[in-house]
Structures are given as C-alpha cells and as structure tokens.
Amino acid sequence: MMTEPNSEQLSTDPAQILREAGLRATQQRTSVLTILAASTDHPTVDDVYDKARQLDDSVSIATIYRTMLLLETAGLIRKLTFDDAPARYEMTPNRDHDHLIDIDTGELIEIPGREISELRARIVNDLGYDVVSQHTILRGRRKH
Amino acid sequence: MMTEPNSEQLSTDPAQILREAGLRATQQRTSVLTILAASTDHPTVDDVYDKARQLDDSVSIATIYRTMLLLETAGLIRKLTFDDAPARYEMTPNRDHDHLIDIDTGELIEIPGREISELRARIVNDLGYDVVSQHTILRGRRKH
DNA sequence: ATTAATGCAAAGCTTTTGCATTTTC
DNA sequence: GAAAATGCAAAAGCTTTGCATTAAT
Numbered sequence: 001m002m003t004e005p006n007s008e009q010l011s012t013d014p015a016q017i018l019r020e021a022g023l024r025a026t027q028q029r030t031s032v033l034t035i036l037a038a039s040t041d042h043p044t045v046d047d048v049y050d051k052a053r054q055l056d057d058s059v060s061i062a063t064i065y066r067t068m069l070l071l072e073t074a075g076l077i078r079k080l081t082f083d084d085a086p087a088r089y090e091m092t093p094n095r096d097h098d099h100l101i102d103i104d105t106g107e108l109i110e111i112p113g114r115e116i117s118e119l120r121a122r123i124v125n126d127l128g129y130d131v132v133s134q135h136t137i138l139r140g141r142r143k144h
Numbered sequence: 145m146m147t148e149p150n151s152e153q154l155s156t157d158p159a160q161i162l163r164e165a166g167l168r169a170t171q172q173r174t175s176v177l178t179i180l181a182a183s184t185d186h187p188t189v190d191d192v193y194d195k196a197r198q199l200d201d202s203v204s205i206a207t208i209y210r211t212m213l214l215l216e217t218a219g220l221i222r223k224l225t226f227d228d229a230p231a232r233y234e235m236t237p238n239r240d241h242d243h244l245i246d247i248d249t250g251e252l253i254e255i256p257g258r259e260i261s262e263l264r265a266r267i268v269n270d271l272g273y274d275v276v277s278q279h280t281i282l283r284g285r286r287k288h
Numbered sequence: 289a290t291t292a293a294t295g296c297a298a299a300g301c302t303t304t305t306g307c308a309t310t311t312t313c
Numbered sequence: 314g315a316a317a318a319t320g321c322a323a324a325a326g327c328t329t330t331g332c333a334t335t336a337a338t
Contacts, residue, residue, distance in 0.1 A: 168311090203319085
C-alpha cells in the first residue's frame with residue numbers, strides 16, 4: 001500500500017500520461033505536454049514551437065502541428081479557435097469554463113464555472129468588462 | 145403620412161441599406177448583400193463567391209473578401225468561426241441565437257433565443273442531440 | 289527487428305495586398 | 314472630376330504532406 005505513489009493513479013509525468021493514452025512517449029511529445037502543463041496562458045502553435053526549441057533546437061514545426069493534433073484527438077489538450085486568430089491550446093480542463101476576449105487587446109480571460117447567462121454577464125461585469133457580444137458553440141451528436 | 149412606405153424607415157433594398165450605412169452601393173456589394181439576405185444556411189466566402197459569379201461572372205474573390213470584411217465592420221453581417229473550417233456568414237440577427245454543430249455531419253443548426261444553459265441543453269435535447277461539448281465566446285470591452 | 293515518429297522542404301489553402309483600371313458619387 | 318472600389322496576379326500567412334532518416338517499443 002505504501003508503495004503506491006498515489007491512490008488515484010493519476011500520472012503527472014508527461015511521458016507516462018502519453019503511454020497511458022496508448023501513445024509513444026517521444027521526446028518531442030513529452031516536451032509539448034510539459035510546456036502546455038506549465039502554461040497558464042493559452043499558447044498558440046508558434047508559442048509552443050518557440051518554447052520547444054528552447055528545450056531542443058532541432059524540433060520541427062511540422063512535429064508540433066502533428067503533436068497538437070494527436071494530443072487533441074487523444075483528449076489530452078483542447079483547441080480554442082477564435083475568429084481568424086491562430087488557434088490556442090490548453091490542457092483539457094477538469095471543469096468547463098468560458099473565455100472572454102478583450103476585443104481591444106486580444107487578451108484572453110478565463111471565466112470559471114458553468115454559469116447561466118445572466119450570472120455570466122454579472123461575472124464579466126465584475127471583471128470590469130462590458131459584454132459586446134456573446135455566442136455559444138455547442139457540439140452535439142445526433143441521437144440514434 | 146400615407147406616402148411613407150413604412151413608419152419605421154426600415155430599408156429592404158440592399159443598395160439603400162448600404163447607403164444608409166454610409167457605404168458606396170456598388171454592384172458587387174449589392175449582390176453580396178442580396179445573396180446573404182436570401183440565404184437561410186450560413187454560406188462561406190466561397191459559397192457567396194460562387195453565387196455572385198452567377199449574377200456577374202467578372203467579380204473577383206478579392207472583392208468578396210473585401211466586401212465581407214466591410215459588411216461585417218459595418219455590422220450588417222456577422223461572421224461565424226468554427227474551429228478551422230472556413231468562416232461562415234449570416235445577416236446580423238435581430239435576436240441573438242446560438243449554433244449547434246453536428247460533429248458527425250458538420251451540419252449547422254440555429255438555436256433560437258438567448259436561453260440559460262440548462263434550458264439550452266433541454267432545447268438541444270429536444271432537437272434530438274446529445275451535447276458533446278459547449279463553449280461560449282464572449283467579446284468584451286474593458287470599462288474605462 | 290518492427291513499426292512509428294521526426295525533420296526537411298515542398299505544396300496546399302485561405303486570405304490579403306499592390307497597383308492599374310473602372311466605377312460611384 | 315475626384316475619390317473610392319474593383320480585378321488581377323502575386324504574396325503572405327498558416328497548416329499539411331511525401332519521403333528519407335531516426336527513434337521507440
């Protein structure tokens with residue numbers, strides 16, 4: 001019992017997370033996952049690429065793109081697409097949250113919790129913003 | 145009094161709508177606006193381009209792009225961006241509504257009304273869908 | 289040893305832009 | 314007639330892909 005590192009078996013080691021997802025734990029993938037786990041902002045592919053090159057200056061942008069798609073498909077990371085700006089990524093959040101974009105600065109602000117619209121509007125207000133527009137994207141699957 | 149076509153002065157003529165917005169009413173812009181007004185789906189730039197060429201086979205794709213941006217900036221149309229799919233457009237809706245994407249078919253379904261999350265979920269359910277994920281994008285402006 | 293992943297460079301798409309010509313007001 | 318919009322073609326992103334090489338299991 002005491003030899004178990006953790007009763008819930010939750011891996012924090014990127015390489016192990018990859019293997020548990022049935023993926024090969026390459027150095028590049030491990031780097032990407034480490035970078036994303038350490039990011040509090042929502043980095044773009046280019047941001048991740050730059051940081052990955054600081055760890056290993058031979059990584060290619062193609063691998064970053066392939067890795068982002070792989071991790072997204074595996075459900076380990078989440079892709080955020082806002083208008084035409086390059087996609088941003090975050091580790092898959094435990095609890096769902098919304099995003100507020102500052103239309104003047106482009107700043108991306110997380111809004112915790114799954115609130116109803118009215119409450120959400122109040123929260124945004126408390127953050128010091130006026131809501132210019134809001135739009136919910138639902139993804140569904142037709143019931144069979 | 146009886147000579148007024150409409151007490152609210154709402155123009156339905158695309159050329160007039162453009163002029164009221166302070167824009168030059170070119171043939172190309174009029175076509176684009178006419179096409180969008182007649183569309184119940186949410187056409188992409190390419191869709192609009194194809195239809196515009198049926199009206200005038202000399203229009204260029206550059207003009208369509210420029211026109212879409214112009215109309216969007218003027219608030220006459222609304223741009224919808226979903227993941228990496230090419231942007232889709234619709235006339236600016238009177239009442240806000242959400243969109244449901246069928247992740248299997250890519251079909252885009254309008255959900256009328258500005259409902260709170262729980263109610264929205266029920267509506268989606270009534271449409272015969274299970275919600276796989278939902279994400280609200282808020283656009284705000286920092287209060288000064 | 290097999291099988292998969294990577295790096296490189298080229299290609300693909302969508303969108304934007306410079307500039308001469310045409311159109312709108 | 315002056316100012317703005319268009320068409321064309323080239324350029325500029327961002328993202329994907331083919332293939333030989335390298336790495337993971």
